[in-house]
Amino acid sequence: MTAAQDPKDAFLALTQKISRERGMSCGSYKDKCLKRRIAVRMRARGVHTYEDYARLLDSDAREYQELLDALTINVTKFFRNAETWNALRPYLRELATTRRQLRIWSAGCASGEEPYTIAILLAETGVQGSIDATDIDRLSLERTQQAKYPESAFTEMPVDLKRRYFRDGEPVPMVRDLVHILAHDLTREPPPRPPYDLIVCRNVVIYFERQAQERLFQVFVNALAPGGVLLLGKVETLFGPAREHLTLVDPRERIYIKPDEGSHPPVPPLRNTERGSGGEVP
Ligand SMILES: C[S@@+](CC[C@H](N)C(=O)[O-])C[C@H]1O[C@@H](n2cnc3c(N)ncnc32)[C@H](O)[C@@H]1O
Incomplete structure (x- = not known):
């Protein structure tokens, strides 16, 4: 039996997996938002650790799509505000x-x-x-x-x-x-x-x-x-x-x-934005 991973490491591993496999750059999103959304999916599937959820994603393509939909939060309306x-x-x-x-x-x-x-x-x-x-x-x-x-x-x-x-x-x-x-x-x-x-x-x-x-x-x-x-x-x-x-x-x-005349700010190059730390299990 393998020892359970530290939850912070397991969260990071999960977000890196999503970025790598599905091209969504999770490092650009707030941890708090990612955790909240992932927790919703984990609860829905009765899964308690990030590691188990990562394994579930490997075997269940539909759940992977559900997760991506949950992460992108697409609430909207005509003439919102x-x-x-x-x-x-x-x-x-x-x-x-x-x-x-x-x-x-x-x-x-x-x-x-x-x-x-x-x-x-x-x-x-x-x-x-x-x-x-x-x-x-x-x-x-x-x-x-x-x-x-x-x-x-x-x-x-x-x-x-x-x-x-x-x-x-x-x-x-x-x-x-x-x-x-x-x-x-x-x-x-x-x-x-x-x-x-x-x-x-x-x-x-x-x-x-x-x-x-x-x-x-x-x-x-x-x-x-x-x-x-x-x-x-x-x-x-x-x-x-x-x-x-x-x-x-x-x-x-x-x-x-943007004023008619003016200089342009330099855009910093894209960095590898995957973070080095995670957080608690939701
Ligand atoms: C809450 S909705 C906002 C919709 C609309 N702009 C509004 O205010 O009613 C957020 C949208 O941003 C999209 N989104 C999230 N991350 C994105 C990214 N990296 N690039 C492009 N769109 C993104 C989501 O898929 C989602 O459809």
Whole structure:
């Protein structure tokens, strides 16, 4: 019989295994979030140690997919925080005064409610544009592609907009056609098709370690066109070197603008972000 591994080592071994085998760079995420999500799956399967759970993953492909889905946390809604989207409207109009077509990136788009919300805002404000919708999670991207939504996705959306832009839970073609879906890992890959006039990245960096957040903010600064806008989630705040290159124009809604003129912060190279320590068994 082999001796049980120290829980910290076993947690680290498990996250390294996931990174290695499934390409999700666990080292970029907060331990607390990873542990909470892994604990949910371990409880669901009646497993008590990280080692046993790692063994289960080897023999159960469906559980591996369940775990990845749990780790990527893809809760979202159309017009999530409706006031934020209202606050964004004037910036869209302002951007459109100097550009014929806005280039937009919805980074960490989950099942597509966010990019389709942006497409509806474009239609509503009479602004031309196209949206790159990206996510690391395969299942989320499939849902974005299918674009067939349950009633629960619409609870924050004004009813008149739903009536105008949806048929049987599906966005109408003029909305759908504005959204281009791409697989993309924010912790590892460069922005898909810069420069962007608007980058929307909400409720994603909150799960990342500080170093990964800081790096991503610098990537966003460089991916924005001069005069471009960055929208973060309500509880997310820009910090680090990127802070000096963007102006906070709406502190409540976390809207930042890149001045027309300005230097770019250097983006630190990607490091091996796997941590050397773990934590307690959940
Ligand atoms: C809570 S959802 C946010 C969805 C939407 N932005 C919103 O605010 O309603 C977080 C999304 O980030 C995605 N995500 C997590 N890690 C990512 C990564 N490294 N690269 C790209 N997307 C990631 C998840 O798959 C998930 O769909």
